[in-house]
Amino acid sequence: MAYASRAAAALVVLAIAGCASVPVTLVALPPAPVPDMRDPGPGATVLLRDVALPGYLDNFPVVVGRNGSALVVSQNTEWAERPSAGVARVLRDALSQRLGATRVLIAGDGRVPDADLTVEFLALDPQESALHLDARWFFLCTDAIGSRGGRSELRVPLASATPPAVADATTEALVRLAGVLAAEVPCQAEAVLERRLPRKPDRMPTVR
Numbered sequence: 001m002a003y004a005s006r007a008a009a010a011l012v013v014l015a016i017a018g019c020a021s022v023p024v025t026l027v028a029l030p031p032a033p034v035p036d037m038r039d040p041g042p043g044a045t046v047l048l049r050d051v052a053l054p055g056y057l058d059n060f061p062v063v064v065g066r067n068g069s070a071l072v073v074s075q076n077t078e079w080a081e082r083p084s085a086g087v088a089r090v091l092r093d094a095l096s097q098r099l100g101a102t103r104v105l106i107a108g109d110g111r112v113p114d115a116d117l118t119v120e121f122l123a124l125d126p127q128e129s130a131l132h133l134d135a136r137w138f139f140l141c142t143d144a145i146g147s148r149g150g151r152s153e154l155r156v157p158l159a160s161a162t163p164p165a166v167a168d169a170t171t172e173a174l175v176r177l178a179g180v181l182a183a184e185v186p187c188q189a190e191a192v193l194e195r196r197l198p199r200k201p202d203r204m205p206t207v208r
Contacts, residue, residue: 026080027062027163029087030171032094032178044114044187046139047105048095051088052120058084062163063125071125077163090171091119094178099185114187115139115147119177124170130155131169135177139186146186152177 056071057063060079065072079086096104105113116139123134133156138149156173159165 022076025077025163027077027167028080029090029167029174032090032097032171032175035097043099043103044141044185045103045105045111046095046099046115046117046185047109047113048088048092049116049118051084051091053084053087053124054121057121057125058082062166064161064163064166066125066127072161074163087121087124087170087174090174091178094175095182098178098182112142115141115185117181119181124173126158126161126166126169130158131166131173133173133177137181137184139184141187143187148184148186150184152180 060082062074062077062079063071064074092104092106105111117137118140119135119137121133121135123132125132132153134151134153136149136151139147141147154173154176156169156176158169
């Protein structure tokens with residue numbers, strides 16, 4: 001009896017050790033692909049503030065599916081970085097590619113942005129063979145003139161219910177969102193240049 005108990009305990013230890021020895025694979029969001037080259041021209045500078053993700057997504061386990069309120073999580077793959085950090089990185093890069101590197105500021109840049117951009121994701125997870133993005137966004141202009149906000153919702157087909165496919169679809173969704181945001185930037189070129197250039201006097205002074 002004692003021998004059987006010891007044998008059972010040994011099997012449990014071996015099972016636990018076997019589970020612990022399974023390596024965890026890390027996956028990161030791929031960078032935004034470079035769009036066709038174009039000259040975005042002058043315009044407002046933008047600072048992307050920290051993005052907000054739902055708590056159930058802003059964690060290291062990778063959500064690969066969803067059935068109503070039930071989440072399907074990968075058993076042996078985790079995000080290589082906190083998802084909110086990866087989402088901000090990819091979205092900022094995609095915006096920089098569309099607006100121009102000098103117009104998308106980063107922390108510590110030293111310049112005062114013409115507009116602060118805040119993005120709150122209500123959804124960014126696989127649903128019914130597609131990645132569903134639902135985000136509220138708001139541009140706050142420094143002078144408060146032209147500030148605007150909106151909400152964007154889109155779906156990107158999901159190749160498979162695997163972490164790499166989820167990562168690829170997430171980047172694609174963020175790139176599409178960046179295209180929407182780039183077209184909505186307030187305080188556009190004419191108003192920005194007018195504020196930055198020295199103002200001319202209304203009339204020339206009379207020479208005596």
